[in-house]
Amino acid sequence: MVKFLNNTKAYIGHRILERKLKDRPRTATVCNINDAKKIGIVFNATQLVSFEIIRNFVKELSQKKISVTTLGYVNSKKLIDHYMYRKGFNFFTRSNLNWFNKPVTDTVEEFIKKPFDILINLCLEEYFPIQYVVALSVSRFKVGKYFDEPNYLDLMIDIEKEKKVMKELKQEITEDKKTDEQDNEIEKDIEEKVDVEFQLDFLINQLMHYLSIIKSK
Numbered sequence: 001m002v003k004f005l006n007n008t009k010a011y012i013g014h015r016i017l018e019r020k021l022k023d024r025p026r027t028a029t030v031c032n033i034n035d036a037k038k039i040g041i042v043f044n045a046t047q048l049v050s051f052e053i054i055r056n057f058v059k060e061l062s063q064k065k066i067s068v069t070t071l072g073y074v075n076s077k078k079l080i081d082h083y084m085y086r087k088g089f090n091f092f093t094r095s096n097l098n099w100f101n102k103p104v105t106d107t108v109e110e111f112i113k114k115p116f117d118i119l120i121n122l123c124l125e126e127y128f129p130i131q132y133v134v135a136l137s138v139s140r141f142k143v144g145k146y147f148d149e150p151n152y153l154d155l156m157i158d159i160e161k162e163k164k165v166m167k168e169l170k171q172e173i174t175e176d177k178k179t180d181e182q183d184n185e186i187e188k189d190i191e192e193k194v195d196v197e198f199q200l201d202f203l204i205n206q207l208m209h210y211l212s213i214i215k216s217k
Contacts, residue, residue: 009099009100009101010100010101010128012100013100013101013102013128013132014128014150016100016102017102017131017132017135017136018150020135020136021135021136024136024138026138028140028141028142028154029140029141029216029217030141030154030214030215030216030217031117031118031140031141031211031216031217032211032212032213032214032215032216033064033118033208033211033212034064034212035117035216036066036117036118036211037066037067037117038066038067038068038069038114038115038116038117039061039066039067039068039069039116039117039118039119039120040068040069040070040071040111040114040116040118040119040120040137040139041054041057041058041068041069041070041071041119041120041122042070042071042072042073042111042119042120042121042122042123042130042133042134043070043071043072043073043121043122043123044072044073044075044122044123044124044125044127044130045072045073045074045080045083045091046073046074046075046076047192047193047196048080048082049193049196049197050122050196050200051072051082051083051089053197053200053201053204054070054072054122054200055089057122057204058070058088068088069088069090069111069114069116070088070089070090071090071091071092071107071108071111071133072089072090072091072092073091073092073093073123073127073129073130074091074092074093074094075093075094075127076093076094077093077094077095078093078095079091079093090107090111091107092105092107092108092129096108097129101128101129101132102128102129102132103129103132103133108133111133111137112133112136112137112138113138114137114138114139115138115139115140116137116139116140117139117140117141118139118140118141118142118143118211119134119137119139119141119142119143120143120144120207121134121142121143121144121145121153122144122145122200122203122204123144123145124145124196124199124200124203126147131150131152134152134153135150135152141154141155142154142155143155143156143157143207143210143211144156144157144203144207145157145158145159145203146158146159146160155207155210155211155214157203157206157207157210159199159202159203159206
């Protein structure tokens with residue numbers, strides 16, 4: 001019953017999103033990172049390791065005199081205390097979603113309406129609330145990780161091809177961090193954090209590489 005309900009929510013959500021997109025025709029405009037003045041970043045902020053990586057990335061972009069606006073989704077009903085009053089960072093949670101998981105908060109609506117030169121989706125999983133933001137964003141150029149349909153990006157990085165190399169490197173690091181006293185739960189937590197860290201770092205590096213060599217229109 002729960003699975004059926006979730007599938008129904010997902011179906012309705014995507015149908016409504018597709019109808020909205022028909023009323024918002026858009027032509028992508030390629031933008032080199034060196035020509036970008038305004039960048040939007042949307043990401044999964046559920047794990048703190050993701051936030052730390054994004055925060056460092058924002059610092060790097062800011063040093064290039066780029067105005068950066070971030071929007072993090074926390075897959076929980078309550079905002080993590082660590083995120084309270086984080087200057088320059090905006091967040092929304094499951095409490096900000098309606099019945100079919102559409103974000104219903106002014107923070108998200110304002111983000112969607114901002115005409116970023118580049119919108120960077122750094123979410124490693126498929127979350128409908130983030131798909132909704134990316135799809136309806138009026139940004140000129142949208143980039144991020146490759147996912148199967150539906151996909152609303154203009155430039156996509158397929159990190160699945162690199163999973164074997166990342167897995168080998170991850171195993172080396174997790175082995176170094178383990179001790180004889182650590183139980184399975186701690187080991188699992190370490191492996192998950194390292195996995196997220198490797199994937200996010202790889203995705204950011206690949207995106208920055210391609211965004212630096214493409215020609216702006």
